[in-house]
Amino acid sequence: MPADTTSPQTPPDFAPLIQRLTEQSAAHPDLHHVGATFLPSRNRVIEFIEVMRRLVFPGFFDPDRLTPDTLADHTRDLLTQADALLYEQTREALRYKLNLDGSGKGDDCEACDIQARDLTNCFFNQLPELRRLLLTDVHAAFDGDPAAQSYDEVIFCYPGLDAIFTHRMAHCLYTHGVPLLPRMMSELIHNDTGIEIHPGATLGESFFIDHGTGVVIGETVVIGDRVKVYQSVTLGALSTKGGQDWRGTKRHPTIEDDVTIYGGAVILGGETVIGKGATIGGNIFVTRSIPPGHTVTAEMPNLILRPPKAPKGELPTDFDPSI
Amino acid sequence: MPADTTSPQTPPDFAPLIQRLTEQSAAHPDLHHVGATFLPSRNRVIEFIEVMRRLVFPGFFDPDRLTPDTLADHTRDLLTQADALLYEQTREALRYKLNLDGSGKGDDCEACDIQARDLTNCFFNQLPELRRLLLTDVHAAFDGDPAAQSYDEVIFCYPGLDAIFTHRMAHCLYTHGVPLLPRMMSELIHNDTGIEIHPGATLGESFFIDHGTGVVIGETVVIGDRVKVYQSVTLGALSTKGGQDWRGTKRHPTIEDDVTIYGGAVILGGETVIGKGATIGGNIFVTRSIPPGHTVTAEMPNLILRPPKAPKGELPTDFDPSI
Amino acid sequence: MPADTTSPQTPPDFAPLIQRLTEQSAAHPDLHHVGATFLPSRNRVIEFIEVMRRLVFPGFFDPDRLTPDTLADHTRDLLTQADALLYEQTREALRYKLNLDGSGKGDDCEACDIQARDLTNCFFNQLPELRRLLLTDVHAAFDGDPAAQSYDEVIFCYPGLDAIFTHRMAHCLYTHGVPLLPRMMSELIHNDTGIEIHPGATLGESFFIDHGTGVVIGETVVIGDRVKVYQSVTLGALSTKGGQDWRGTKRHPTIEDDVTIYGGAVILGGETVIGKGATIGGNIFVTRSIPPGHTVTAEMPNLILRPPKAPKGELPTDFDPSI
Numbered sequence: 001m002p003a004d005t006t007s008p009q010t011p012p013d014f015a016p017l018i019q020r021l022t023e024q025s026a027a028h029p030d031l032h033h034v035g036a037t038f039l040p041s042r043n044r045v046i047e048f049i050e051v052m053r054r055l056v057f058p059g060f061f062d063p064d065r066l067t068p069d070t071l072a073d074h075t076r077d078l079l080t081q082a083d084a085l086l087y088e089q090t091r092e093a094l095r096y097k098l099n100l101d102g103s104g105k106g107d108d109c110e111a112c113d114i115q116a117r118d119l120t121n122c123f124f125n126q127l128p129e130l131r132r133l134l135l136t137d138v139h140a141a142f143d144g145d146p147a148a149q150s151y152d153e154v155i156f157c158y159p160g161l162d163a164i165f166t167h168r169m170a171h172c173l174y175t176h177g178v179p180l181l182p183r184m185m186s187e188l189i190h191n192d193t194g195i196e197i198h199p200g201a202t203l204g205e206s207f208f209i210d211h212g213t214g215v216v217i218g219e220t221v222v223i224g225d226r227v228k229v230y231q232s233v234t235l236g237a238l239s240t241k242g243g244q245d246w247r248g249t250k251r252h253p254t255i256e257d258d259v260t261i262y263g264g265a266v267i268l269g270g271e272t273v274i275g276k277g278a279t280i281g282g283n284i285f286v287t288r289s290i291p292p293g294h295t296v297t298a299e300m301p302n303l304i305l306r307p308p309k310a311p312k313g314e315l316p317t318d319f320d321p322s323i
Numbered sequence: 324m325p326a327d328t329t330s331p332q333t334p335p336d337f338a339p340l341i342q343r344l345t346e347q348s349a350a351h352p353d354l355h356h357v358g359a360t361f362l363p364s365r366n367r368v369i370e371f372i373e374v375m376r377r378l379v380f381p382g383f384f385d386p387d388r389l390t391p392d393t394l395a396d397h398t399r400d401l402l403t404q405a406d407a408l409l410y411e412q413t414r415e416a417l418r419y420k421l422n423l424d425g426s427g428k429g430d431d432c433e434a435c436d437i438q439a440r441d442l443t444n445c446f447f448n449q450l451p452e453l454r455r456l457l458l459t460d461v462h463a464a465f466d467g468d469p470a471a472q473s474y475d476e477v478i479f480c481y482p483g484l485d486a487i488f489t490h491r492m493a494h495c496l497y498t499h500g501v502p503l504l505p506r507m508m509s510e511l512i513h514n515d516t517g518i519e520i521h522p523g524a525t526l527g528e529s530f531f532i533d534h535g536t537g538v539v540i541g542e543t544v545v546i547g548d549r550v551k552v553y554q555s556v557t558l559g560a561l562s563t564k565g566g567q568d569w570r571g572t573k574r575h576p577t578i579e580d581d582v583t584i585y586g587g588a589v590i591l592g593g594e595t596v597i598g599k600g601a602t603i604g605g606n607i608f609v610t611r612s613i614p615p616g617h618t619v620t621a622e623m624p625n626l627i628l629r630p631p632k633a634p635k636g637e638l639p640t641d642f643d644p645s646i
Numbered sequence: 647m648p649a650d651t652t653s654p655q656t657p658p659d660f661a662p663l664i665q666r667l668t669e670q671s672a673a674h675p676d677l678h679h680v681g682a683t684f685l686p687s688r689n690r691v692i693e694f695i696e697v698m699r700r701l702v703f704p705g706f707f708d709p710d711r712l713t714p715d716t717l718a719d720h721t722r723d724l725l726t727q728a729d730a731l732l733y734e735q736t737r738e739a740l741r742y743k744l745n746l747d748g749s750g751k752g753d754d755c756e757a758c759d760i761q762a763r764d765l766t767n768c769f770f771n772q773l774p775e776l777r778r779l780l781l782t783d784v785h786a787a788f789d790g791d792p793a794a795q796s797y798d799e800v801i802f803c804y805p806g807l808d809a810i811f812t813h814r815m816a817h818c819l820y821t822h823g824v825p826l827l828p829r830m831m832s833e834l835i836h837n838d839t840g841i842e843i844h845p846g847a848t849l850g851e852s853f854f855i856d857h858g859t860g861v862v863i864g865e866t867v868v869i870g871d872r873v874k875v876y877q878s879v880t881l882g883a884l885s886t887k888g889g890q891d892w893r894g895t896k897r898h899p900t901i902e903d904d905v906t907i908y909g910g911a912v913i914l915g916g917e918t919v920i921g922k923g924a925t926i927g928g929n930i931f932v933t934r935s936i937p938p939g940h941t942v943t944a945e946m947p948n949l950i951l952r953p954p955k956a957p958k959g960e961l962p963t964d965f966d967p968s969i
Contacts, residue, residue: 011407028458036388059678060679075668150746152826158833213860216534247470296628300624304944333763353785354704503802572792606929617953620949620952
């Protein structure tokens with residue numbers, strides 16, 4: 001069959017497809033936000049996090065050098081930007097939420113703007129406390145990791161600190177009832193770090209997540225002070241069969257002060273309490289409470305060594321299999 | 324030794340190094356694409372995914388508000404961009420592949436352009452079906468996760484949906500034989516989400532990946548409808564010793580409808596079938612088939628509790644070790 | 647309470663907050679780099695990695711096509727950029743480190759510039775060797791993965807190769823004593839790939855990381871040639887209680903040539919040696935040495951199957967539970 005080479009590159013007439021897509025959107029409001037007057041913006045939330053990082057850690061992530069002389073102006077610039085972004089996005093989120101029922105109430109909600117302003121003011125009033133907490137986190141990471149060379153290395157490099165920084169902001173907005181934005185923030189940093197902390201989770205001070213990839217911390221987790229968590233730890237729900245029926249219940253564990261949880265440990269259940277000072281070994285599966293101060297490990301399965309090209313299970317005579 | 328401070332910053336003469344690098348490239352064609360007339364571009368593939376996300380979910384990720392009046396023009400704009408990108412990259416990929424043997428056949432392959440146009444048309448004809456499937460995925464995520472507050476939260480925030488969205492596009496191209504692009508797409512979203520789905524894997528509708536970091540779904544996996552998968556689940560091959568010898572065989576499991584697979588479970592083998600409605604417990608290692616409807620857990624290793632500063636294995640009297 | 651709707655959007659007077667933030671910064675030098683004359687820049691390090699990727703793999707990631715005629719100029723351009731970035735950042739890092747004690751010695755350290763120039767020259771002199779090693783890694787990935795279609799697919803798509811590429815550069819700088827930059831580099835690629843390789847780790851040639859998300863390779867790990875590692879493998883320390891006290895000791899395992907380590911395996915301890923040619927099964931927990939050539943698996947816990955709506959533990963008559 002000779003190819004028609006005259007115009008192989010001509011795109012088809014898009015009109016019929018546009019028609020189908022438009023009709024599909026009309027039939028499925030979940031698929032689109034056409035005609036939405038208010039809607040939060042992922043890009044603006046990203047921008048907000050970036051500005052906040054520079055505001056919280058002056059000089060670390062700024063394109064230009066800061067001096068004591070320029071610090072106040074620099075702070076004012078960033079604060080003005082961050083304030084405008086948060087006010088705008090909180091206002092969008094509040095009005096958007098009212099519009100979810102199709103009533104259009106959000107469009108007229110001037111009270112939403114006042115609430116957005118109050119929430120924004122409230123958030124920035126807590127900024128010095130946020131910085132104080134983050135400093136305890138930086139010190140905890142340095143003290144806990146022999147590979148850390150300086151506090152700067154923690155701030156520049158540790159994904160766990162990035163995740164905690166973003167979480168502490170998201171949690172503040174979450175507890176004040178800001179819709180959607182907190183979860184956007186936590187998933188943006190989840191993408192970066194592989195660490196997922198639901199904005200509902202409550203963290204104490206001096207919290208350290210080492211390595212971090214694969215960590216999952218659920219919505220109703222409560223964590224005390226000076227807790228250390230390693231990679232791939234799950235603090236989760238026992239089962240979520242039934243899905244939405246579970247919303248609002250305490251589904252995730254409580255971790256008291258001074259607990260260490262090693263890599264891959266899975267701790268499940270809303271009534272599970274890991275007592276103060278306990279240590280949870282790597283890859284342990286825990287679904288009930290652990291008393292304070294205790295160390296939990298598991299009976300390791302026997303390892304089976306097979307020498308090269310020998311039948312399975314035959315051990316070399318010089319090897320102790322009780323590994 | 325006194326330092327020569329006159330010109331510490333002068334770079335060396337690069338000529339000898341350039342010579343070495345150029346010779347090295349000449350000797351190792353695998354290291355470079357110098358002189359390639361056709362080659363897919365990672366940046367253009369990134370651009371394509373971004374445009375497609377806006378096309379599939381109008382209004383969610385657009386910089387400006389959409390209205391019913393502007394929707395058709397907006398759709399036409401994005402469709403024109405996406406079509407041009409996909410046609411261009413498919414054409415590059417097809418011609419590039421023909422040139423891999425050094426014959427230069429790709430340079431003359433006008434039939435490649437026709438094929439690229441056909442494939443591109445075919446892809447966009449399936450766009451309404453892609454959106455229909457994604458809507459089932461959005462609903463499955465909302466229904467399955469008590470932490471989800473709205474469908475919007477799923478579309479804005481869930482990395483699982485991002486991975487499934489990209490996979491459904493990549494799989495369409497993969498099954499039509501487009502070289503390289505599908506795998507580029509899946510690895511780009513793997514970078515973002517920590518979820519790796521090989522473009523060869525076949526997914527049913529209403530697929531939900533919760534949390535997601537560390538999920539690996541292999542090339543020959545087949546997944547039914549309404550399947551739920553949690554973080555760090557591996558659907559993999561039993562062994563790939565021998566590497567390339569295994570190419571093209573069914574190496575990965577089949578998951579039937581309505582299966583739930585909890586976090587960390589590892590299911591291996593091309594003949595392994597997880598029957599309809601089965602539930603696979605967390606951290607289970609499965610290498611044979613499971614009958615429909617069954618729930619699989621494992622005998623948990625006994626946990627060993629050691630009280631503070633007490634000898635290993637001594638338990639507090641008030642604690643039941645059968646945890 | 648009637649809302650004051652006159653100016654709900656007016657931000658508050660920022661002056662008091664700026665005052666508090668500035669005082670907080672003054673009281674906590676760990677929180678800021680105000681007045682720092684020298685400091686590495688994360689954005690410049692990102693730029694360096696991007697330029698190096700184009701320099702190492704010509705034509706793969708460049709915006710324009712390369713031809714044999716333009717290759718030398720192209721190489722010179724990229725080399726000039728990469729050299730300037732590395733010299734600048736190494737100089738910043740060396741002077742910054744001297745200033746950490748507040749002495750201001752870094753400000754006067756002209757020897758730092760000479761050292762930065764020497765280190766930079768040294769780094770680029772090793773560039774052909776870096777490319778040679780990376781080519782062995784590319785071949786190892788292709789040979790080891792039946793899903794790989796071509797070397798190009800490995801270079802374009804494999805996160806493991808991205809991580810190894812960045813590590814080999816970072817390790818070179820680390821062994822030459824460059825402060826901070828190597829760790830920045832490894833955490834930047836950790837963010838992208840979910841693969842964490844501390845810049846101190848020593849890798850042999852033909853190293854292959856498949857899938858990769860969740861891999862953690864510690865600071866004092868030593869890995870031989872032709873080693874294969876799958877997703878979520880940890881090569882870590884037995885315990886880091888005591889944190890900074892452990893700095894500088896050999897805390898992580900040694901992996902000899904031709905070892906394969908399957909997904910989820912955890913190998914811990916500075917005296918743990920995995921002998922040449924050994925195979926470590928998936929999800930195995932190893933804390934002592936394994937003799938050469940041996941295969942290690944674990945006694946799998948018995949799986950428990952529960953039929954639909956039947957009491958726990960009751961098995962279907964047609965099912966062999968010795969799964």
